Amino acid sequence: MTVFADFGSTWSKIIDSSVKIIKTKEVPGEIIADFACGHNAEKRSNRYVNELIALSEGGLRLIDEKDFLLVDVGSRDIKYVLYRDGRFVETGWNQECGASQGFAIELLEMYYNIDCNRLELPENGYPVTCGLIGISRIFDEIIKTGDEENALAKFVKGIAMNVYHFTGKPEKMYLSGGLCENRLFIESIPCEVVPLGRFVLVEGLKEIYKKGFC
Amino acid sequence: MKVGFVGHPPNDIIEKYRSEELIDIDNDLGQVEENSDIYLPKISCSIIKRIFNNALAFRPQKIIFDVGEGKCDSGRFLSWILKEHFNMNIIETRNQNRKGRGTIICDSKLPLREKFDLILNNIIDNKDYELEREPHPRAGFWSVPCWDTGIFDLFPEGTRIFGWTRCFENGTPDDLEIECYVEKDIPTVFYAQTFCSKNLLAKNLARVYRGLYVDCDGRLTASVKAQIEAFLYLRGT
Numbered sequence: 001m002t003v004f005a006d007f008g009s010t011w012s013k014i015i016d017s018s019v020k021i022i023k024t025k026e027v028p029g030e031i032i033a034d035f036a037c038g039h040n041a042e043k044r045s046n047r048y049v050n051e052l053i054a055l056s057e058g059g060l061r062l063i064d065e066k067d068f069l070l071v072d073v074g075s076r077d078i079k080y081v082l083y084r085d086g087r088f089v090e091t092g093w094n095q096e097c098g099a100s101q102g103f104a105i106e107l108l109e110m111y112y113n114i115d116c117n118r119l120e121l122p123e124n125g126y127p128v129t130c131g132l133i134g135i136s137r138i139f140d141e142i143i144k145t146g147d148e149e150n151a152l153a154k155f156v157k158g159i160a161m162n163v164y165h166f167t168g169k170p171e172k173m174y175l176s177g178g179l180c181e182n183r184l185f186i187e188s189i190p191c192e193v194v195p196l197g198r199f200v201l202v203e204g205l206k207e208i209y210k211k212g213f214c
Numbered sequence: 215m216k217v218g219f220v221g222h223p224p225n226d227i228i229e230k231y232r233s234e235e236l237i238d239i240d241n242d243l244g245q246v247e248e249n250s251d252i253y254l255p256k257i258s259c260s261i262i263k264r265i266f267n268n269a270l271a272f273r274p275q276k277i278i279f280d281v282g283e284g285k286c287d288s289g290r291f292l293s294w295i296l297k298e299h300f301n302m303n304i305i306e307t308r309n310q311n312r313k314g315r316g317t318i319i320c321d322s323k324l325p326l327r328e329k330f331d332l333i334l335n336n337i338i339d340n341k342d343y344e345l346e347r348e349p350h351p352r353a354g355f356w357s358v359p360c361w362d363t364g365i366f367d368l369f370p371e372g373t374r375i376f377g378w379t380r381c382f383e384n385g386t387p388d389d390l391e392i393e394c395y396v397e398k399d400i401p402t403v404f405y406a407q408t409f410c411s412k413n414l415l416a417k418n419l420a421r422v423y424r425g426l427y428v429d430c431d432g433r434l435t436a437s438v439k440a441q442i443e444a445f446l447y448l449r450g451t
Contacts, residue, residue: 050447053444091441093437093440
């Protein structure tokens with residue numbers, strides 16, 4: 001059995017005899033993947049794969065188009081690959097200015113006990129490029145209005161706009177990562193968004209294994 | 215006498231001090247006391263901070279500071295600050311040389327790290343090299359000398375050097391035409407120190423030549439490293 005794992009900063013996506021998503025801090029120490037990418041993957045695998053390469057390969061496997069932009073929004077970063085005419089064109093990885101945005105949404109949903117999928121799309125978002133700065137804006141807004149739901153919705157919209165700008169204001173993007181399950185986030189991006197789920201990088205690892213390279 | 219220099223001052227000035235102990239204070243001279251946090255804004259680039267820290271740590275009797283267009287405004291202002299506020303003996307120069315000495319090292323088959331070492335040491339250890347040209351470089355690197363030299367190890371041997379470093383080897387540090395010269399079929403990484411105005415060129419040249427633009431403040435981050443590795447891999451390098 002070949003084990004594939006995308007060890008995210010907060011969540012790990014693993015395919016062995018089953019498909020599982022578990023908190024990275026709870027991944028059993030004995031799990032050593034055959035092919036892995038992500039947080040600490042060099043120590044937890046026999047074969048470490050660069051995350052952007054895994055993302056690219058995942059996109060090539062899952063997207064049936066020659067031109068595509070695939071964006072992975074993780075707990076702590078944003079990364080993308082752009083293909084034109086079936087050929088790699090561009091990549092970007094915003095770890096510093098995209099810091100902890102996905103994780104901040106998750107924390108705030110838990111803290112305020114709000115499900116983003118129930119929230120209305122706000123007209124405007126906060127101009128946030130960093131999860132931590134965004135949290136300050138939320139606290140300010142709540143002090144001012146007492147409306148926790150609206151504050152969180154504006155935060156999510158702000159993050160969505162940051163992703164949109166970082167990826168060059170595309171007309172269409174394929175989305176990878178946990179935020180595929182966040183309706184508000186998807187609707188906040190002002191272009192066509194096709195969610196591909198949380199296993200895009202793992203699919204990329206499988207493709208790399210299949211092709212026998214990298 | 216210790217004589218520091220910054221940027222690429224004109225050769226005739228350097229020659230005057232050739233018999234002295236020349237120190238390139240742009241470069242990594244080992245661990246020195248970090249004073250830039252006290253005196254310089256946080257948004258100063260890592261090289262400017264390094265020049266400042268090195269100048270204070272080594273206290274050369276003179277500093278030949280190239281303050282022309284071949285350096286930058288931050289350098290020009292730092293030169294003034296060192297002179298006026300720190301009592302340093304500064305010789306300001308503006309290197310407008312247009313007699314290029316060639317780019318044999320940039321175009322050679324050597325590994326990137328070795329190329330940078332030879333180019334940057336060539337002011338102190340002035341030599342003419344005969345090196346075999348790499349006719350088909352698998353990658354290009356457009357940059358200024360990097361604060362974190364670990365970046366060089368990410369590139370294949372024979373990576374062609376573009377940008378200001380190419381101007382430096384050529385002895386024409388303010389030649390914008392050479393600085394913007396890139397070969398379009400070579401997958402090229404365009405690198406600038408964070409907060410350096412060369413980011414304007416790097417980003418736009420990367421866009422036009424379909425390269426990878428990255429900036430880094432000091433130490434190479436995991437994401438910059440991964441982007442370079444992925445870019446070179448996915449472009450078939």
